[in-house]
Amino acid sequence: xxxxxxIDTITYSSLLGIMTFGLSFVRRTTGVWNIAHAGLITIGAxxxxxxxxxxxxxxxxxxxxAFVLSAVVAVxxxxxxxxxxxxxxxxxxxxxxxxxxxxxxxxxILNIYADYLQNTFSLLSKNFLLKKLDFTLFDExxxxxxxxxxxxIFLAALYGVLNYTKIGxxxxxxxxxxxxASISGINVMHTNLLSWFISxxxxxxxxxxxxxxxxxxxVLGDSLIAVMFCVSIVGGVEExxxxxxxxxxxxxxxxxxxSALSIVLGPTVIPYKPLIPMVIxxxxxxxxxxxxxxxxxxxxxxxxxxxxxxxxxI
Amino acid sequence: MNNLNxxxxxxxxxxxxxxxxxxxxxxxxxxxxGSGKTxxxxxxxxxxxxxxxxITFDGGQINGMLPHEISRAGVSYLPQMNSVxxxxxxxxxxxxxxxxxxxxxLRDTMDEVLSIFPILEPFLSRKAGTLSGGERQMLxxxxxLMRKPRLIMLDEPLAGLAPxxxxxxxxxxxxxxxxxxxxxxxxEQNAKKALEISNNACLIVSGRSIFLGRPNELLRSEELVxxxxxxxxxxxGVWND
Numbered sequence: 001x002x003x004x005x006x007i008d009t010i011t012y013s014s015l016l017g018i019m020t021f022g023l024s025f026v027r028r029t030t031g032v033w034n035i036a037h038a039g040l041i042t043i044g045a046x047x048x049x050x051x052x053x054x055x056x057x058x059x060x061x062x063x064x065x066a067f068v069l070s071a072v073v074a075v076x077x078x079x080x081x082x083x084x085x086x087x088x089x090x091x092x093x094x095x096x097x098x099x100x101x102x103x104x105x106x107x108x109i110l111n112i113y114a115d116y117l118q119n120t121f122s123l124l125s126k127n128f129l130l131k132k133l134d135f136t137l138f139d140e141x142x143x144x145x146x147x148x149x150x151x152x153i154f155l156a157a158l159y160g161v162l163n164y165t166k167i168g169x170x171x172x173x174x175x176x177x178x179x180x181a182s183i184s185g186i187n188v189m190h191t192n193l194l195s196w197f198i199s200x201x202x203x204x205x206x207x208x209x210x211x212x213x214x215x216x217x218x219v220l221g222d223s224l225i226a227v228m229f230c231v232s233i234v235g236g237v238e239e240x241x242x243x244x245x246x247x248x249x250x251x252x253x254x255x256x257x258x259s260a261l262s263i264v265l266g267p268t269v270i271p272y273k274p275l276i277p278m279v280i281x282x283x284x285x286x287x288x289x290x291x292x293x294x295x296x297x298x299x300x301x302x303x304x305x306x307x308x309x310x311x312x313x314i
Numbered sequence: 315m316n317n318l319n320x321x322x323x324x325x326x327x328x329x330x331x332x333x334x335x336x337x338x339x340x341x342x343x344x345x346x347x348g349s350g351k352t353x354x355x356x357x358x359x360x361x362x363x364x365x366x367x368x369i370t371f372d373g374g375q376i377n378g379m380l381p382h383e384i385s386r387a388g389v390s391y392l393p394q395m396n397s398v399x400x401x402x403x404x405x406x407x408x409x410x411x412x413x414x415x416x417x418x419x420l421r422d423t424m425d426e427v428l429s430i431f432p433i434l435e436p437f438l439s440r441k442a443g444t445l446s447g448g449e450r451q452m453l454x455x456x457x458x459l460m461r462k463p464r465l466i467m468l469d470e471p472l473a474g475l476a477p478x479x480x481x482x483x484x485x486x487x488x489x490x491x492x493x494x495x496x497x498x499x500x501x502e503q504n505a506k507k508a509l510e511i512s513n514n515a516c517l518i519v520s521g522r523s524i525f526l527g528r529p530n531e532l533l534r535s536e537e538l539v540x541x542x543x544x545x546x547x548x549x550x551g552v553w554n555d
Contacts, residue, residue, distance in 0.1 A: 089323065166409070169402065173410045176401050182381040183359060183391045185414045185461060 005259050007144050011213055013251025014147035018154060019206040019224065020231040020243040022074075022199030027237050028175050029195040031092050035099045036077055037228065038221030039106030040070040040200050044207025045216040046110060052130060053123050059130050059212060060146065066208035067201040074200020075193055077102050082196075083189065103222070110218040126218065130211040143212040150205060155244065158198075171195060227254075230277040234284040236291020245293055250277045318367035320357040326365065327353040328521045335465060335497040335514075340487070342508040342529070343501045345518040351501040352394060354518065355467045358499075359391045360384055371465065386414050390458035394469040394501075397454035400443030404434055404453055407442050411457035423460055430486070431456045448479035455486060459494075466490065467499045472507060480504075484511060509533065 023037045044066035051062040081098045090098075117125035135142040162168040174181040174191040182188045203221075210220060217223075227250065235246020258273040288295050315334070321327040327350045335341045343351050356362040358369055360381045369377045376384050385391070399407050408427065412420045428435055431452050437445060442453055451471055458466050468487065472480045488511050490496050502508035509515055509529040517525035517532060525532050533539055 166413070169406050169410060170413060173399050173402060173406075176399050177396050179361065179381075180393065180396060180399065181410070183361075183385055183393065184411050184457065185382050185385040186410065187380075187382045 002140060005255065007140060009252050009255040011141075011144045011147050012255055013248040014151040015206055015209060015213065016224075016227065016231050016251050017151050017244045017247030018147070018202055018209075020228045020235070020247055021154065021158075022202040023228050024232045024235065024237050024243045025195055026199045027232065029171070030078075030082060030192050032082055032095045032099065033092075033229070034074075034077070034199070035096065035225060036103035036106060037199070037203055038225040039103045039110065040074055040203035041207035041210070041221030041224070042110055042216075042218060043070045043073055043106070044204030045211050045220050046113065046125075046207075047204065048208040049125065049128055049130070049211060049216055050117070052133065053117070053121070053125075058135070059133055059208065060142075063205050063208045066204040068204070070204025070207065071197045071201035073106075074196045074203070077200075078193060078196040082192075107218060107222065114218050128211060128216045129214075130216070131213070134212045141212075143209060146212075147209055150209070151244065154202065155241065167191070167194065227274070227277045230281040234277075234280055234288075234291060236288075236293035238290060239293035242291045242293030246291065249292065250280055253277075253280055315358070316368045316370070318354075318357060318369065319365040320353060320362050320367075321365065322353075322362055326521070327362070328357065328518075330367070331518070331523050332526065333499075333516055333523070335499050337464065337497050338491055338495045339513045340491050340498040340500055340511055342505075342512040342515045343499060343518060344503075344505045344508055344515060347503075349518045350521040351518055352469055353521075355391060355393075355469050355499065355501060358384075358467060359389065385461060388461070388464040390461055390463035390466045392454050392458050392466070392468045392471060394473065398442040398445075398450055398457065400441065402442060403439050404442055404445070405438040407453060407457055408434075408460055411460035414461065423462065427456045427459050430459065430489070448475055448482070451475060451479070451483060452486070455483070455490075459490070463496060465497045465499070467501075469501045470503055471500075472502060472504050480507065487511065 019037075019041060022040075023034060026032060026034050026037075047066040047069050048059050048062045051057075051065065052059055077099070081102055082095055085095050085098060114125040117123045131141070131143075137145050160168075162172055170181065170186050171191050171194060173184070173186060174188050174195075178188050181191070207221065210216065214220075231246040231250045232243055233246075234249060235244070236242030254273060254276045257276050258270060261269045284291065315331060318328055318331040318333075319326065331354060333341065333343075333354070343354055345351055353362050357364055358376070360377075360379055360383075364377045367377075368375055371384075371387060371389060374387070376387060376389070379387070399410060402410065405424075408424050409420065412423055415423060433449065433452055434456060437449065442450060445453060455468070455471065458468075471483055471487070475483065484507060487498060487500065491498055500508050500512065509532070512529050514527065515525070515529045515532050516523055517538060525535070525538060
């Protein structure tokens with residue numbers, strides 16, 4: 001049996017990776033920090049919760065539906081807000097603030113929906129946990145295996161799509177240089193829509209998985225958005241796969257770090273657990289502002305090895 | 315291009331510009347720094363705001379169209395900066411340039427373009443960002459050809475290149491006009507090089523076109539040449555009718 005703290009850490013890190021990937025992806029493709037990503041995660045959680053409540057079965061079979069619904073909402077958000085503001089030449093700051101507004105609207109709708117489920121069907125929709133419905137494999141909870149497996153599948157699928165398909169290469173082209181992409185004949189709006197669709201879908205799946213591990217509530221996504229921003233920046237927004245590294249760094253430090261500190265300093269440090277990602281963020285901004293994925297580890301290793309500047313060939 | 319007034323937002327850059335480029339013709343757009351040469355190309359390609367006037371291509375109006383629509387209509391643009399996808403391989407760059415083509419067309423066109431630019435053949439799997447300046451510019455021009463355009467717009471293609479590479483590129487540009495019959499609008503700081511190969515020239519100063527006609531007519535005007543092109547010393551020797 002694996003240490004439960006390690007199980008928790010890997011689960012949390014994998015979920016962070018899946019959740020944040022979409023956030024970084026749309027930031028990279030459209031230059032917008034989408035705060036409403038939080039709401040898309042919560043939508044995924046409520047899709048799975050609603051289906052479980054009415055139709056039963058395993059939560060995992062409703063994940064494709066969570067993917068599609070969150071993805072559709074993300075596309076609506078893009079068309080309604082981002083594309084409209086872009087046409088009006090709004091700044092990225094204005095777009096960011098409007099995604100916050102969209103998130104608040106979604107939060108209100110989700111609260112109304114949770115109230116409706118509670119009042120009409122007597123469901124505990126404002127605080128629900130689906131752990132009991134999870135399976136176990138080798139004595140470990142299904143969410144541990146599922147989150148890790150989903151992360152690996154998403155990474156492999158995205159790697160395949162981005163590197164071996166025409167639309168994937170176009171997506172990369174738009175990420176690196178949208179103006180050149182458009183003058184090459186690529187419809188940048190279509191590729192942006194695709195990136196928002198993928199991003200929203202991943203948020204939905206992550207949201208669908210979360211109640212198997214922590215309590216689902218209307219502010220589920222919003223309670224994690226600060227950590228997601230931290231993961232995204234620490235991992236490196238410029239590197240598509242950096243968020244996975246960021247997710248594991250933040251996840252491991254947050255859970256194992258708090259655990260270690262509580263042994264040394266006592267349980268009083270546990271409430272300060274959310275502070276750890278912020279400390280990592282500050283350190284990352286100071287020492288690796290482009291994210292850990294962009295750090296030149298070879299150079300650092302050479303410096304450590306030789307105790308100074310890398311040796312030059314004469 | 316008819317009485318074009320354009321700029322960016324509230325900034326008015328170009329004033330009443332008229333320009334025409336036929337097939338198998340090179341039109342040079344020259345002028346001092348900041349005169350609006352790049353804005354002229356950006357206006358044609360929908361990357362600047364058009365306040366008034368019209369731009370027509372093959373009989374149809376293209377102002378108001380999106381860049382990818384203009385590209386699909388048969389106009390290619392080589393921007394001055396970031397003209398290749400540095401993080402994509404040379405082959406991927408060419409594929410993206412021919413995005414609108416189907417698989418067979420793409421393969422055929424790529425073979426055709428590589429026969430014009432054989433220098434790119436050994437680098438197909440290399441990232442474009444690792445190419446030298448000259449190779450990168452060759453790739454950028456090759457990319458403009460991938461869509462089989464009828465009009466190519468080149469924004470300072472010779473900037474920062476070694477003289478030998480410049481000469482090779484100029485030969486390629488002339489070859490495009492003569493062999494493929496495309497129209498070329500060439501924006502170039504190196505006025506001498508540009509005028510040497512052009513059929514027509516347009517001199518833009520402070521957003522206004524102050525000359526439009528044959529290169530030799532432009533060079534006959536001592537005032538224009540001395541004030542804006544800095545070609546005084548060379549003019550008499552090189553630019554005989």
